[in-house]
Amino acid sequence: MRSSLIYGLLFAILSPIFTFGQVFSLPEGDRSLKVKFELINNLIVLPIEVNGTPLSFILDTGVNKPIIFSLTDQDSVSLNNVRAITIRGLGEGEAIEALSSVGNEFRIREDMVNPNQQVYVVLDRDLNFSTTLGVNVHGIIGYDLFRDFVVEINYSAQHIKFHDPRYYQQKKSKKCETLPLTIIDNKAYLDGAVVLANDKEVPVNLLVDTGSSDAVWLFQDIEKGLGVPDSHYDDFLGKGLNGDIFGKRTKVEKVRIGNFVLEDAKAAFPEMNSFSLIKNLGNRNGSLGGEILRRFNVVFNYHAGQVTLKKNNLFREPFRYNLSGIEVQHNGMRYVAESLADASGVAYQEDDSFGNVQLLLENRTRLSLVPEIIVSTIRAGSPAAEAGLQEGDVILAVNGKPVHRYKIQEVIQMLNEREGKQVRVLIERYNKDLLFSFVLKKLFE
Structure with missing residues (x-):
């Protein structure tokens, strides 16, 4: 399987966004809702009903508006107020044609509803992650959930708590560390550091991407000290919205997030032509994906500009490589x-x-x-x-x-x-x- 995923579901929607007052909410008086999810190849797969049709979505902090794809002849979804648009993302291909639909009901369990959700639909049958994940996946969803809730992800128990931010209070624990989270264009960025060689620590700014099953991607920057280590090999890194992503697979001596340090961490340097459709990367140096995030239980608080990390029982698991090829x-x-x-x-x-x-x-x-x-x-x-x-x-x-x-x-x-x-x-x-x-x-x- 294209194991680094798809492992790079780093979708960036650059088309103009119109919100139309969309919002998820809990029933009056409820302060949180717990939802079970499947953890498949480091990716969080959530059940969500769209206009009454049960579908499965990957929870992806790297995506702005929900995207539906991988629809088959057996799937039947009714969508409202549809128009044609163009969307762009990672990969070597061109921008692709899609549909935009507004006024749709998204429901998580019975209690959590957005009655007026905007969604994009990609009709290209080649964009199909179900075949590589081994379960039916119909789309991705991200920012709208993180905007409306404080999102507590328990990777080890495989459940999420969506907290009403009006009532949420951070639990104090010496085992947790709360770090600044920067939200730019509806995406979350976290400062960290990597050690590639000679014990020299290089500070990095990383896109937090729950929709990537990989560990860490780094953008090559010799002046900054981000050069590809001598021990590496060419590899398929993932599939983006606009095509396949290739690069060099390697490992780094350390990845540091706050005071947490992961040694001999899996890493990759993607070919930068995969990012050609993204006009401005700013000071971003790469991405932090699911193979590192799953080693923590994580609380995303976009409202406070914070993320809280706590090591779980997956923290010391070895990093997974495609040894067979x-x-x-x-x-x-x-x-x-x-x-x-x-x-x-x-x-x-x-x-x-x-x-x-x-x-x-x-x-x-x-x-x-x-x-x-x-x-x-x-x-x-x-x-x-x-x-x-x-x-x-x-x-x-x-x-x-x-x-x-x-x-x-x-x-x-x-x-x-x-x-x-x-x-x-x-x-x-x-x-x-x-x-x-x-x-x-x-x-x-």
Whole structure:
């Protein structure tokens, strides 16, 4: 899968914004609302109803107005007051045509409602993150929620509390640290520092981006001391609104946010032509994404210009790299035939979002319709590429485990378990089954 996401859902909407008095609110007398979310590849996926239709949105501090995309033939959403517009964002492509719709009801659970929400709709079918995340995702939403509430994100428990800012009081704790948060053009920026080499700390100003599954992106600036470390490799970094984003993957000695320090942190230097449609980056030096943010429980208080961080039980987890070089995604459905004797006792871990159809045949064979997982891209010089795997290969099994029994994120973990691990991948190519084997190597010597 294109693992650094999409991992760069750094969407910047530059078209004129018209608010029309939009606001989310809680029922009178309620001071907060707790909402469960799914944490998928460091991204927060929230259930939201749009004009009565249940959809799923990524919570993205890097986006201004909500965007709907990835609509399929099975999706039916009614939208009000539609007109054509042009929107721009990250990626190597041109600005794209979209629709703007106002006067829509956005509802989170029964209690939290905006009856007059503006939303953009992108009709390009290529802009589809469901295939890489393994669950249906219909859009992204950001600033409107952070504008109307104090947003408390508990990454470890996977729930959010939306607090009415009129009543919110910050809890005092020695384990928490509150830092200044600068809001510019409806986006949040945080000061920090990185150490690339020689223990020299370089101050950086970072866009806070919950919609990026990566750790930290840095913009190359030799004069400032932000040069690409010698140990790096070229990589796909993510998918933006206007196309793919490439750059150099590396790690830095330290990332410091306030008094919190993360060592040997995953980092990337994106190619700056991906930012060509963004007219003014100001003093921004990069972005802070979900792979670092998930290590904290975070309170965003845009009203007070503050963010509060508290380490959680994910803080010391190692940073995740694509060791195999394989990116995977769903590619429609396929039939899988299994003997019931062979399948007995198997605990299936199926993704209900994509469905599963099973037929039991007279010879005690189960014929199941399951999601097909393919190699979407492969990194040149990676262990998988050297072993002979190719883009378009259909993955059948990893280390003897049939992949249709697992979620796509679990398959990715199998392919990238640890350095030195031998990985066996059974694939189908031109109606032939082929077995490849390779060893996951160190990325940085």
